Amino acid sequence: MIEQAFAHLPSPGCLLAAAAAPASRPGEVLSLDRGVFLGNNLWQWLGLLASVLAGFVIGKAAAFVIQKQSERMAAGDNPSAPGMLLGCLAGPVKLLAVSGALYAAGTFLTLGDAAVLWRRLCVTLAVLAAGWVIYRLVDVLEHYLRLWTGKTDTQLDDQLVPLLRKTLRVFVVIVVLLFIAQNVFEWDIAALVAGLGIGGLAFALAAKDTIANLFGSVTIFADRPFQLGERVKIAGHDGMIEEVGFRSTRIRTLDGALVVIPNAVLVNESIENISKRPSIKRVLNVTVTYDTPPARLQRGVDILREMLEARTASWPPDCPPRVYFSDFNAESLNIIVYYWFSPPDWWKYLAFNHDFNMELLRRYNDEGIEFAFPTRTLYVKQDSPFTAVVSGEAKAAQ
DSSP states (O other), X not given: OHHHHHHTSOOHHHHHHHHSSOOOOTTOXXXXXXXEETTEXXXXXXXXXXXXXXXXXXXXXXXXXXXXXXXXXXXXXXOOHHHHHHHTTTTHHHHHHHHHHHHHXXXXXXXXXXXXXXXXXXXXXXXXXXHHHHHHHHHHHHHHHHHHXXXXXXXXXXXXXXXXXXXXXXXXXXXXXXXXXXXXXXXXXXXXXXXHHHHHHHHHHHTHHHHHHHHHHHHHHHHOOOOTTOEEEETTEEEEEEEEOSSEEEEEEXXXXXXXXXXXXXXXXXXXXXXXXXXXXXXXXXXXXXXOOHHHHHHHHHHHHHHHHTXXXXXXXXXXXXXXXXXXXXXXXXXXXXXXXXXXXXXXXXXXXXXXXXXXXXXXXXXXXXXXXXXXXXXXXXXXXXXXXXXXXXXXXX
């Protein structure tokens, strides 16, 4: 269809070729005395060279002008859509100019049986230029998708944008190649697709794990159990979500290692999202010695409650701290402390614990409350009713 449209275009160069000196005899390839090579005179080859050079120059100049205009219109933090769309033409216009130059050269070249192939080459370059424009338009779509996803609270859709960009680019390439095969080279695409369907079945069976990972990634994007940068525990690995892809998810563990988990495995695992917790719970066991009097033990409990009341800004409103004399341990009297630190920032939590522990140690020492530690007392009974019987030989040996 496209080839027929090109074939009906006027070819004034053919009139010039007919008016010129006879190029060659039928079947003549090389004739040095007549200045003929591959059926064309020297002026025809020079015309081809001039056409190609003109195409390159025109394409380069047009691309330069378009690029400068695009940069001027798309300058700033919020580039305009017309400027970005114009920038998509900067590269393809050079290929389109070369295509037009080759077609123009074909009008005065003596091509013979190669004329159809020459036209197909020109049309293919033109279609590739158009496909290149569509390929570049995917970047414009990605820009606006990033602006849209940047307004949402979740970061997982930010990771979906580059995946969508890659998918669209592959789709554009496949469509352009099929279009060229069917409309330019007139291949039977239906038979080709049918053949690919049989091979695709075998390929699907061989790539079932890859397909399972692909569906796993779709489940992750739909369910959103975590976001990029959040800390999770998955399959025994504790770390930050670094990247979510079509095949796998990458986790950077706390010791710096990179763990890659296939998405098909990930969707079947229990996921503990540590970053989603509203607070960090601490259970502190304060042990004192058994010889501590009840009044002093009560004072130890009161000190802990005073310290916690002085830090009410660090507790969630619905989770106040708790302090109890909880148990008689084997080596100590146990005072248990519960509190929930908020916000759930791990490093702030450790700094808070450091300050709390230092004050507790200082105040207990001031009150004379002694901390217990694991001890064991051994009692030896001196007065035993039993006497040892020592034989005569044993006495002689002594």
